[in-house]
Amino acid sequence: MTITSPAFPAGGQIPAKFTCNGQGTSPELRISGTPPGAKSLLLIADDPDAPGGVFTHWLVWNIDPQTTRWAENSVPAGALQGTNDFSKKGYGPPCPPSGTHRYIFKIFALDRPLELKAGARRADVEDAIRGHILAQGELIGRYTHK
Numbered sequence: 001m002t003i004t005s006p007a008f009p010a011g012g013q014i015p016a017k018f019t020c021n022g023q024g025t026s027p028e029l030r031i032s033g034t035p036p037g038a039k040s041l042l043l044i045a046d047d048p049d050a051p052g053g054v055f056t057h058w059l060v061w062n063i064d065p066q067t068t069r070w071a072e073n074s075v076p077a078g079a080l081q082g083t084n085d086f087s088k089k090g091y092g093p094p095c096p097p098s099g100t101h102r103y104i105f106k107i108f109a110l111d112r113p114l115e116l117k118a119g120a121r122r123a124d125v126e127d128a129i130r131g132h133i134l135a136q137g138e139l140i141g142r143y144t145h146k
Contacts (some may be wrong), residue, residue: 001033001137003107006107020095023074037066038109049101057092080118094143109135
């Protein structure tokens with residue numbers, strides 16, 4: 001499985017527009033290589049370089065497995081969003097306290113939809129997907145707080 005964005009190249013700089021220094025909108029994402037048996041997709045975006053450990057920026061699940069792209073500042077129809085580590089539902093833009101951080105957008109193909117309510121936290125999502133991942137991919141972007 002592959003996840004890309006026309007907003008930034010793999011391993012490249014995330015434009016300020018998508019961070020706390022800009023509008024803080026989510027970037028357009030594109031997905032390919034979803035396996036035929038997938039019943040839903042899950043997106044987890046996080047910062048493994050955060051001072052307190054991995055910091056979750058975005059959780060989106062029950063994405064239709066036929067989804068190949070979704071527009072900037074949106075989520076696919078019918079998908080649910082969880083609570084990020086800013087304690088808000090939806091996309092939390094990159095905003096590192098200092099230095100350059102990596103932001104990893106991970107896509108998972110699952111063999112079932114998740115039975116979680118909107119606003120669930122990462123630990124609940126990780127428990128729900130255990131044993132149900134068919135394939136996965138990731139896109140890494142970088143950002144330096146100004």
